[in-house]
Amino acid sequence: MPSKTPAWGYSLPSALLLMAPFDILASLAMDIYLPIVPIMPAMLGTSAGVIQLTLSLYMVMLGIGQIVFGPLSDRLGRRPVLIGGGALYLFASLSLAGTSNAAMFVALRVLQAAGASAALVATFATVRDVYAERPEGTVIYSLFSAMLSFVPALGPIAGALIAGQFGWRAIFITLALMMAAALLNAGFGWHETRQSPSGPALRPARVVLASYTFWTYTTGFGAAMGAFFVFFSTAPRVLIDRAGYSPVAFSFAFATAAIVMIAATRLVPGCVKRWGPAGCLRRAMALLLIGAGLLAVGEGLGHPSWWSFLAPMWVIAAGIVLAGGVAANGALAGFDDIAGAAVALYFCLQSLIVSVGGTLAVLLLRGDTAWPLIAYVAIMAGVVLLLASGLKQQIRSPI
Numbered sequence: 449m450p451s452k453t454p455a456w457g458y459s460l461p462s463a464l465l466l467m468a469p470f471d472i473l474a475s476l477a478m479d480i481y482l483p484i485v486p487i488m489p490a491m492l493g494t495s496a497g498v499i500q501l502t503l504s505l506y507m508v509m510l511g512i513g514q515i516v517f518g519p520l521s522d523r524l525g526r527r528p529v530l531i532g533g534g535a536l537y538l539f540a541s542l543s544l545a546g547t548s549n550a551a552m553f554v555a556l557r558v559l560q561a562a563g564a565s566a567a568l569v570a571t572f573a574t575v576r577d578v579y580a581e582r583p584e585g586t587v588i589y590s591l592f593s594a595m596l597s598f599v600p601a602l603g604p605i606a607g608a609l610i611a612g613q614f615g616w617r618a619i620f621i622t623l624a625l626m627m628a629a630a631l632l633n634a635g636f637g638w639h640e641t642r643q644s645p646s647g648p649a650l651r652p653a654r655v656v657l658a659s660y661t662f663w664t665y666t667t668g669f670g671a672a673m674g675a676f677f678v679f680f681s682t683a684p685r686v687l688i689d690r691a692g693y694s695p696v697a698f699s700f701a702f703a704t705a706a707i708v709m710i711a712a713t714r715l716v717p718g719c720v721k722r723w724g725p726a727g728c729l730r731r732a733m734a735l736l737l738i739g740a741g742l743l744a745v746g747e748g749l750g751h752p753s754w755w756s757f758l759a760p761m762w763v764i765a766a767g768i769v770l771a772g773g774v775a776a777n778g779a780l781a782g783f784d785d786i787a788g789a790a791v792a793l794y795f796c797l798q799s800l801i802v803s804v805g806g807t808l809a810v811l812l813l814r815g816d817t818a819w820p821l822i823a824y825v826a827i828m829a830g831v832v833l834l835l836a837s838g839l840k841q842q843i844r845s846p847i
Contacts, residue, residue, distance in 0.1 A: 456578045456641055460587065463578075466637055469630035470534065470571045471592050472599060474564035477541075477623055478506055479603030484616045491616060494550035501554050506561040511799045513565030518573070518792025526570045526577065526788070527640045533566025534631045541624035545617040569795070573788040576780050577641035583717045586773040590716045593673070593772030594709035600680050602703075643784060655783075656790045662779045664835040666794050668729050669775035670801030671828035672768040675736060677806040678821045679705070679761055685816040691752045701758055708765040716773035725774040730836050732774075733829040735767030740825040743818040757818060764825065801828075 458466070481503075488499045521529040540560035547553055579585030610618050656662055683702055687693040693701060719728050739760045746756025776794065783790035805828065809820040 456574075456639055458637075460584050462637075463584070464588065464591065466634060467571050467575065467588070468592070468595060469626065469633075470530065470567040472595060473537065473623065473627055473630065474510065474568045475596055475599045476603050476626075477537075477560055477564060478503070479600050480607035480610075480619055480623070482604045483608040484611050484619065487616065488553075492548060492550040492553055498550055498554065502557040505554065505558050507799075507803070509558050509561035510565050510568070511796045513562045514569045514792035514796050516792075517566040517569045518788040518790070519786070520566075521570050521573050521788035522642065522786050525640045525642045526574045527638055529566050529788075530570035530574075530634060530638060531631065533563045533568075533570065534627055534634065535563070536560075537563030537567065538624050538627045538631065539563075541620045541627065545620035545624070569788060569792050572776065572791045572795070574638075574641045576776070576784070576787040576791060577643065580777060580781070580784065583720070585777055586716050586720050587713060589776050590713040590769050590773035591710070593769060594706065594713055598703075598706045642788075656786070656793050659782070660835075661781065661839060662783075662790070662794070664832070664839045665725075665729065665775045665778035666797050667801065667828070667835060668733065668771050668832045669779070669794070670798040670805070671736065671825070671832050672732065672771035672775070673798060674802040674806045674828060675764050675821065675825050676705075676768055677802050678809055678824045679764070681806065681810045682815050682818070682820055683757075686752050686757055686818065690816055691757070701754070704758060705761050705765045708762045709769045712766045712769040713773070716770060719770060720774060725778040726836060726839055728770050728774045729778065730833060732767040732771035733832045733836070735770065736764050736825045736829040739764035739767065740822045740829070743822050747818045747822070752818070760818075761821075764821075 456463075485499055485503070488494075488502075489496050492499070517529055517533065537560055540556045540563060544553060544556045544560065547556065575585060575588055579588060607619050610622055684698065687698050687701060716728075719731070723731060739762075742760035742763060743757065746752070746760060749756055776791075779794050780787060780790045806824060809824040813820040813823055
């Protein structure tokens with residue numbers, strides 16, 4: 449099948465091999481680092497508060513950086529932003545492995561996040577450039593969502609094993625080696641996909657924020673990914689503390705949600721063909737609400753179990769994948785000339801929705817129950833369904 453961009457004629461597996469590592473490594477730098485956080489104050493001769501900064505600032509820079517690198521990729525191109533960001537991530541990771549100075553460690557974590565942010569926005573802008581009008585686009589977005597669900601589940605385990613065998617510095621060397629491999633592959637295979645401007649100058653990014661459609665799909669993606677965030681935050685307390693699962697049993701139970709997500713990606717293209725993006729978004733929110741209802745019934749039964757907590761999450765997981773498969777294309781449609789800026793705003797805003805809404809749900813309700821997940825999903829999915837009804841009216845009555 450010919451590509452929208454002539455220079456990009458890869459099959460779906462080849463395209464994923466090029467793009468997925470950058471998406472995964474951006475998240476992995478956070479999750480693989482978690483097991484060594486308790487020992488880092490002693491290793492660097494500093495306080496726990498300073499080490500907490502290495503987590504908080506990474507997340508902040510990962511989001512804010514996209515606001516800078518998105519418009520930059522519209523002007524300079526996807527490839528230079530991707531290669532430059534990957535190189536910065538590689539340099540920062542190697543330097544983190546070699547430093548013992550706390551202030552330098554914090555600064556290098558910020559640089560690592562900046563590199564991850566640049567690579568992430570260039571990757572998704574490339575997906576938009578090439579696959580906006582192709583069915584493979586929904587598969588790629590769905591697979592990215594599914595693969596990222598494995599990162600918080602397996603990243604800390606990998607970090608603990610690496611640090612236990614080779615010491616904490618080996619974690620950052622591992623990240624550097626993985627990025628080096630991704631850059632080597634991209635250096636030979638990642639062709640520029642930004643469309644050369646042939647008309648008027650690029651529109652300002654604020655036109656994205658004025659789009660009702662953009663807000664509808666972005667909120668939908670925030671609802672979906674926030675559901676997984678709340679599940680990730682509460683599952684250990686529910687399954688280990690209350691249900692009595694061992695850490696190993698919990699890991700396997702947790703992984704079932706990710707397996708469902710990967711399996712569900714196979715169904716997304718057919719769903720999009722049958723119902724369209726707006727119809728898929730509404731059905732995704734319906735799946736989230738059904739899962740929340742089943743969780744509420746299970747919570748009412750008392751003791752959490754496989755069927756009362758995990759099985760409803762499988763329904764929610766299917767909704768997450770369906771929403772993830774259509775949200776990006778729906779939100780970014782019509783912004784081809786400023787795809788980088790639109791992608792940056794898309795991820796920055798959904799990150800705010802997830803972090804603020806998800807954290808409030810966990811803090812305000814009992815974190816050792818399903819109620820934070822039930823409340824978050826019920827509220828956010830309800831909001832998105834209301835927005836989607838307005839989207840439907842807009843389509844019927846265009847201005």
